[in-house]
Amino acid sequence: MEEKKRETWGSKLAFILAAIGSAVGLGNIWRFPVMTGNNGGAVFVFLYLITVAFIGIPLMLAEFIMGRYSRKSVVGAFSIYNPKSPWRLAGYLGVITGFGILSYYSVVAGWTIGYLYKTAIGEFSKGVNPEYTKLIFQSFVSSPFASILCDGIMIFLTIVVVIGGIKEGIERWCKILMPLLYLLLIVIDIRALTLPGASEGVKFFLYPDLSKLTLTSVIAALGQAFFSLSLGMGVMVTYGSYLSKKEDLLNSSIWISGATALVAILAGLGIFPALFSLEGVTPEEGAGLIFKVLPNIFDKIPLGRLFGVTFFLLLIIAALTSTVSLLEVISAYFIDEKGWSRFKATLFTGAITFILSIPSALSFGGAKIFTHLYKGEGVLVILDLIFGNFTLIIGGLLISLFVTLNLKQEIAKKELNLPEKLFKIWYLLISLVVPLGIFLILVFKIYQLISS
């Protein structure tokens, strides 16, 4: 029935690349440095890597199992046994989180479009310094017209790719351009690491200062692991649902997680040494961090302008393969559960996202109310805290509970097809370590909030 009609990936490589495409994006190149800077440097980096290995990979497997077994997107996968079951709500949470993340992610992705333009017209070739790059950033993000325009372009591009469907749309974009991104990051690293003062940055990024270890940094690292691997809202459920039965899930998820974490590390190894070699920027720069730092580096690379243009172009594409995965989850819900055509579902969800994204686009000075919403933070930062951290973690908790409490163990066994010992390790992680870890962290956080 269902099975025959559902599209599947053209090849295993195409699937892996699309999943890496979803995972690798602004989360690793923009968000990871921001979080590392705000949460004490190397301690955060190690927490992130540990979480990727022991929580991220088991959870990614759980999402693949749910998707491939049910052949449904996230809401359908949660209610596979009983369409009226309350688990359905967990699926809705995924769809809502998708809207939430996409609505601000597209704004930051829009900034990269703006920076591509600025670099191309040579705005950073006139002798840059951090003071100047800070000013440029501020004036760009506070312009309502520029922010909304770039945000709109990003959402439009996403809609076009998602309407194309998984084969024509998503696969094609990921194949050639991803490897180039790694190459460019390595060039940035080499330049940054050879700048005077770089060693301070390396120290900040790689030598943990345990006094910086706090509950907040643990939660931030957990959220970052989910965000960077696109976990907790059903992207990997949806992508898994297009996956043919013969692919090896463990092998795939190790590749995907490794490739993604590598991008984050490469980005950090470029940003922090560069940052410490500059006067006047600190690790706690917040959402503008990479936009304030990177143009200074491009200036110090031969053919810097061309290099910068290529870099921002690749960053846009990396962001696009991520926004595509977010919109795909939301529209797959309307396609699978409401029976809408792909065209209608995508256009509708894309339009809603654009409307929802406007407050974020105006939250860095464009409009006062959106700029100082809560404790001095704007809409974009608050949405990132809620949807990029909190609901993803809850989503992850629900997925781990669903797979262990609801799905028969035989199903997981068959889908994973692992030696008994490895299966037992996975099962221990997903049934105990993941839910208990997330649960305890949430309880501590709530306790902290109440007692403060």
Ligand code: TRP
């Ligand atoms: N992982 C992507 C990035 O790092 C962002 C992303 C895409 C995402 N799909 C997601 C984050 C689903 C959380 C959930 O840029």
